[in-house]
Amino acid sequence: MTESASQRPAGPFRCECGALQVRHLMTKDPVVGFMETPLPDLLKMLGKHSIRHLPILDDTDTLRGIVSQRDLARAQTRMGVASMTASQIMTRDPAVVRFDDCASAVAIALGEGQGSSRPVVDERGHLVGILTETDYVRYYTHAHRLFEAKK
Numbered sequence: 001m002t003e004s005a006s007q008r009p010a011g012p013f014r015c016e017c018g019a020l021q022v023r024h025l026m027t028k029d030p031v032v033g034f035m036e037t038p039l040p041d042l043l044k045m046l047g048k049h050s051i052r053h054l055p056i057l058d059d060t061d062t063l064r065g066i067v068s069q070r071d072l073a074r075a076q077t078r079m080g081v082a083s084m085t086a087s088q089i090m091t092r093d094p095a096v097v098r099f100d101d102c103a104s105a106v107a108i109a110l111g112e113g114q115g116s117s118r119p120v121v122d123e124r125g126h127l128v129g130i131l132t133e134t135d136y137v138r139y140y141t142h143a144h145r146l147f148e149a150k151k
Contacts, residue, residue, distance in 0.1 A: 022106060023099040025139050026120045026129035032057050035064060035087040039075060042067055042086055052134075053117040055094075055127055056086045063119055063127045065090030096121050099128055107136055 033042055033054045045054060046069060056065040067090045075081060075089040097106050097118045110116060110133060120129035 020103040021099065022097050022101045022103050022118075022120055022131055023129075025103050025135045026099065026131045027135060028129045030055055030119075030127070030130040032127070033067060033086045034059070035085065037086045039072065039081055039084040039086075039089065043072055046072070053130060053132060054086075055119045055130060056090045057127065061126075063094070063096070063121065063125075065092045066094040066117070066119060067091070068117070094119055097131060098123070103131075103136075106131060110136075 031045060031049045031051060031054060033045060033056050035056060035058050037045075037056075042054060046052065052069045054067045055063055056067055058064045065086070067086055071089050071091065075084055078084070095115065095118060097120055099120050099122055106118060110118075117130055117132040119127055120131050122128045
């Protein structure tokens with residue numbers, strides 16, 4: 001349903017005027033790793049920042065993949081874990097969304113089991129954020145508090 005950053009003109013998540021967009025929910029300036037980041041460092045980054053997904057960039061800051069807690073758990077069952085790098089365990093060419101895509105359409109895709117996060121790119125394909133299930137929960141919680149306060 002979503003496409004890689006290099007393939008993405010406009011697509012299934014385009015918003016109608018006034019709809020809630022990905023930019024309103026996403027985590028801006030996400031923590032990132034690089035292709036040669038060692039696996040032990042990836043584990044530390046996820047723990048230190050209390051995150052489950054880490055976009056992976058190359059040396060030109062181009063999005064090349066994403067590492068999840070699941071990827072790390074799978075990698076830890078292999079021999080030579082200490083010498084592994086992000087490029088060896090990441091999901092390559094991850095599905096992305098644009099910052100101006102419709103947040104509800106992306107939520108439906110995630111809810112249908114199409115992953116639990118999406119790197120967010122701008123119109124040039126540069127990483128500008130990440131959208132996770134946690135961002136939707138945070139938004140809902142905030143909206144619910146506002147609703148309760150008006151009662």
